[in-house]
Amino acid sequence: MNQKKSKFLVSCLIFGYAFLYIPIFLLIIYSFNYSPLLPVWGGFSTRWYTRLLESPEVWSATALSLQIAFISATVATVFGTLAGLALARLGRFRGKTVFTGMISAPLVMPEVITGLSLLLLFITLWQLTGWPEQRGMMTITIAHITFAMAYVAVIVQSRLAGTNQALEEAAMDLGAKPLRVLTDITIPMLAPGMMAGWLLAFTLSLDDLIIASFVSGPGSTTLPMLIYSRIRLGLKPDINALATILIVSVAIGVLVAGWIMLRQQKQRALLANQ
Amino acid sequence: MSTQASSDGESQVDYTHTPWLDPSATPFIQIKNINKQFGAFTAVSDVSLDIYKGELFALLGGSGCGKTTLLRMLAGFEKPSSGSILIDGVDMGGIPPYERPVNMMFQSYALFPHMNVEKNIAYGLKREGVAKAERTERTKEILNMVELAEFAKRKPHQLSGGQRQRVALARALIKRPKVLLLDEPLAALDKRLREQTQFELMNIQEKLGITFVVVTHDQEEAMTLATRIAVMDKGNFEQIGTPAQIYENPRSRFIASFIGSANLLECTVVEREGNMYSVSQSSNSQAILVEYDGDLSIGANVTVAVRPEKIRVEKRSAVSSAVADGHNQLNGIVKEMAYLGRLSTYHIVTENDVMIEVTSPNQARYRDGNHPIDWDDEVTINFAPQSAVLLTE
Numbered sequence A: 001m002n003q004k005k006s007k008f009l010v011s012c013l014i015f016g017y018a019f020l021y022i023p024i025f026l027l028i029i030y031s032f033n034y035s036p037l038l039p040v041w042g043g044f045s046t047r048w049y050t051r052l053l054e055s056p057e058v059w060s061a062t063a064l065s066l067q068i069a070f071i072s073a074t075v076a077t078v079f080g081t082l083a084g085l086a087l088a089r090l091g092r093f094r095g096k097t098v099f100t101g102m103i104s105a106p107l108v109m110p111e112v113i114t115g116l117s118l119l120l121l122f123i124t125l126w127q128l129t130g131w132p133e134q135r136g137m138m139t140i141t142i143a144h145i146t147f148a149m150a151y152v153a154v155i156v157q158s159r160l161a162g163t164n165q166a167l168e169e170a171a172m173d174l175g176a177k178p179l180r181v182l183t184d185i186t187i188p189m190l191a192p193g194m195m196a197g198w199l200l201a202f203t204l205s206l207d208d209l210i211i212a213s214f215v216s217g218p219g220s221t222t223l224p225m226l227i228y229s230r231i232r233l234g235l236k237p238d239i240n241a242l243a244t245i246l247i248v249s250v251a252i253g254v255l256v257a258g259w260i261m262l263r264q265q266k267q268r269a270l271l272a273n274q
Numbered sequence B: 001m002s003t004q005a006s007s008d009g010e011s012q013v014d015y016t017h018t019p020w021l022d023p024s025a026t027p028f029i030q031i032k033n034i035n036k037q038f039g040a041f042t043a044v045s046d047v048s049l050d051i052y053k054g055e056l057f058a059l060l061g062g063s064g065c066g067k068t069t070l071l072r073m074l075a076g077f078e079k080p081s082s083g084s085i086l087i088d089g090v091d092m093g094g095i096p097p098y099e100r101p102v103n104m105m106f107q108s109y110a111l112f113p114h115m116n117v118e119k120n121i122a123y124g125l126k127r128e129g130v131a132k133a134e135r136t137e138r139t140k141e142i143l144n145m146v147e148l149a150e151f152a153k154r155k156p157h158q159l160s161g162g163q164r165q166r167v168a169l170a171r172a173l174i175k176r177p178k179v180l181l182l183d184e185p186l187a188a189l190d191k192r193l194r195e196q197t198q199f200e201l202m203n204i205q206e207k208l209g210i211t212f213v214v215v216t217h218d219q220e221e222a223m224t225l226a227t228r229i230a231v232m233d234k235g236n237f238e239q240i241g242t243p244a245q246i247y248e249n250p251r252s253r254f255i256a257s258f259i260g261s262a263n264l265l266e267c268t269v270v271e272r273e274g275n276m277y278s279v280s281q282s283s284n285s286q287a288i289l290v291e292y293d294g295d296l297s298i299g300a301n302v303t304v305a306v307r308p309e310k311i312r313v314e315k316r317s318a319v320s321s322a323v324a325d326g327h328n329q330l331n332g333i334v335k336e337m338a339y340l341g342r343l344s345t346y347h348i349v350t351e352n353d354v355m356i357e358v359t360s361p362n363q364a365r366y367r368d369g370n371h372p373i374d375w376d377d378e379v380t381i382n383f384a385p386q387s388a389v390l391l392t393e
């Protein structure tokens, strides 16, 4: 009975993971397919990768995506950290619960809505102030900052909630003014969380299609947008290669973020045992 | 405690130094009618206290009585709801923690996990703007004092509990504050290390002459360390005095049973002759004589408190005639007995059914293992009228 049950569970598991990962593996495998016709295996080759590297379109989209991801992750980390700090350290105030809940709302908001609302914001702003004249890299970056910030804030806040406020008081007791306490004690304590937040924000920005589509303008095509537009013209193997590269870089980002958080959890457990 | 009377050097402590008895002495720390509310809850209620320079003052009390809250108000982490605190004549109201002449050793030590021992200790000097060379010099000096020189480069999590505690102490001491606040400094240590560290603390305090305010819930620790003790209960001071005063002259039933242990007998006054009161537990029970300096009328309800070690116990068959003169003498039966090596504890039920605890030193060596007084033995206990205290609160 028990064994049957576990067999059932194991097959569920295998089916689930297969469902998740077989498409991705297929994509990776086909990216090394010599034949330009998708379902036909024409032998192993890296020619689509070479072709990819020769396409100026791909290069510029990649550069744009990386720039946006880098800037938005960095800015989101700074703002998100400040927001997390404020929420965790401001003490109790009226409506704190509401604010805390609201900061994580962008995490569950459908991207279509986030994208649409940001587009509306930019249009309104343009009408009122004449800025932004053109939608493009700037607007995409701002859009990515707003939603990545929420992730960073949540990570920082949870990290702070688990730390000992006595450390900050001890620093203050030894003569550190509040700003000094922040740079000497709080930020170093938060560094792993901020790092994880940055990587997460970077990855999120790198693979966002929907929000970017809403707020981008002519001439500013990010990598996911490029892939999507090419696919609409028909499945081509060089897109598989591009997607493979994207998958690998996103996977690395998520793994490193996960590893940092795991290490930080272990450290915290160590300190808690002091 | 005052055996040495040496006059050479300033580092020697003056055990007869009792500024709290001198009405003209100015207190170093003045706590005036301090009150602290957390919402509707009163954590510290309207307390006043003077602490003098060079004292090692202990705040003693059970969990949740407001000790930490009071200490945090001294350090500046908590703002009093009303009242004021003066340190060295300066009103601390509105002065932030980083500008107070006070350092604190935290209950959890609060060592900075990302800095090594040396950096942790030097942090206060760095913030003070002390030059690097002097910083290094003073850090080395204090590392030697707390015997941690070889651990200078270690991170806090690589240290034992006792070593961490010494780092925390060194870090709080290095700025040579006017006042050092210690919140249960030794709570995390085992008994042996705790006793050893208690003496280290006292030595350091004597050497540096810094005023210490120590929070503890361990009454033995308070008795060992302190020049004076304030016993707290529910946000109030129950009694303030030297360890001996508090132990020998408890002001209330709470103090008598909180500090050490005491037999508490509910009685009424039946007779008085000068300062010798005769009290009894009920109309038909034997009267107990107690010397008391206050003024009580016949019929007043009082509690007699007698410490277990101030009572002598003897087998009834072997009562020596030398004892009796003027002492209270009661007959009873040993109901429980615990041999603790150094001393033995007896629970004796008297003829009028009251349980009395007696401890007595085991002066003779019982080579055959047989205790001279054993379970169910008929015994006589006696104590002097001066050994008991009358309590009215």
Ligand SMILES: Nc1ncnc2c1ncn2[C@@H]1O[C@H](COP(=O)(O)OP(=O)(O)OP(=O)(O)O)[C@@H](O)[C@H]1O
Binding pocket: B038, B041, B042, B043, B061, B062, B063, B064, B065, B066, B067, B068, B069, B070, B217
């Ligand atoms: N920030 C706070 N908000 C609300 N109540 C508090 C706060 N800090 C302390 N209290 C309450 O004040 C009372 C006194 O707390 P305090 O920490 O001073 O106790 P303590 O004497 O140090 O006890 P312990 O020996 O357990 O450390 C407690 O009942 C506690 O719950």
Ligand SMILES: [Mg+2]
Binding pocket: B067, B068, B069, B107, B183
């Ligand atoms: Mg406490």
